[in-house]
Amino acid sequence: MATLEQIQARMKKLQAQAEVLLAKRAQSAVDQIRELMLKHGLTTTDIEARAKARRQARFSGKALSNGTAKAASAKGKMPPKYRDPKTGATWSGHARPPAWIKDVKDRTRFLIDAAGAIALNGSGASKATTAAKKVSAKKAAAKKSPAKKAAAKKAGAKKVATKKVATKKVAAKKVATKKVAAKKTIAKKAPTAKRAYVRKVVAEQAAPDAAA
Template sequence: MATLEQIQTRLKKLQAQADAIIAKRAQGALDQIRELMIKHGLTTRDIEARAKARRERARLGLANGTSGKMKSVGATKGKLPPKYRDPKTGATWSGHARPPAWIKNVKDRSKFLIDGGSAAASVSVTLSAKPAAKKAAAKKAATKKTAAKKSMGRKSAAAKNTAVKKAAVKKVAAKKTAGRKAAAKKVASGRAAAGKTAARKVTAGKVGRKAAMHKTGRGIARKVTAHTAPVAAPAAANGAIALS
């Protein structure tokens, strides 16, 4: 089974491929639009004027409650600004209505464009390229946000694991310290008990020695008395004889 990192790597590769395909399609569409605009001699002004006229017609139609054909409000009565110029004769054409003879059968009309018309064409291509670029940027931003959220989740999980590990290490250290203290108390109590027992033994030995010495003294006294008693008896007898 694939891990989360492998799935994320695949998603990034697929997102990159999707972005490349979108950019390629957008570029193709832009190329087609530019070719059509050059072919038909259109600029962004023309597109904006058409769009404005449609908006005005829709607004007026809704206001009057009619859906019939109406004249364009955006259409101007005066002449439109020139867009193409014949370099030989200096004749100009606005790009609307019927083309003149000097540009009628020309396929690539870009070489007859006046500087303003070519700039407008490049601006139109740039404006049409903006939506695709915005979409790609939005997708990239969403991908970055998702990756940031995932990384934050990983960091929080790692922090929790670290805190749990530290707490477990502290508990083990506390248990070891408590065990050492208990062992030290046991050793100290054992030593105290052994000291008391030794003191009792020493006291008992001293008492026994004293008793033995007392007994020995009595025995010696008895022996001395036993030895001295017969000597005193003959002396008494001798005295009795002398008296008689």
């Protein structure tokens, strides 16, 4: 059975052989690289510049990915799964449910599809603000509607009163026209009646004279 010293000696020998093999491989790789550099007209400066550009690109990519991850974490760890169509408020489906969906038995009608979830992740705040503005506009319109109805009612009453006044004026005008026509008729008939009365008186006076 080999002793510890013998095993250590073998390990040193194998390590030396391994180092020799590695050196040969490295030299072969260096020779190949040199041939390629000579073939394409490259220098170590060109290689270092390209390596530096690659390092910068990797660093900027990592920074962007970290910034995106931070932005996503700032917006919320879980993507929204449910949305209130009235206010635009969202809920991820985890933790305590909000008041607008807490007592709802069938929550499928509040589900957000994949496209809607992506859109909300990108511009959820703006959509929520837009929904809130729409709700406030509806409330303002609801408040204005009684005033509009009252104004319309007042305008309708004014129109009815105007029509009544116009009708009364037309009726009064007709009555006045009839009175004028009656007066003219009476004025026309007055001389005839007077003549008939005179004739009657003359006839009455002439009757005793004829009897005598």
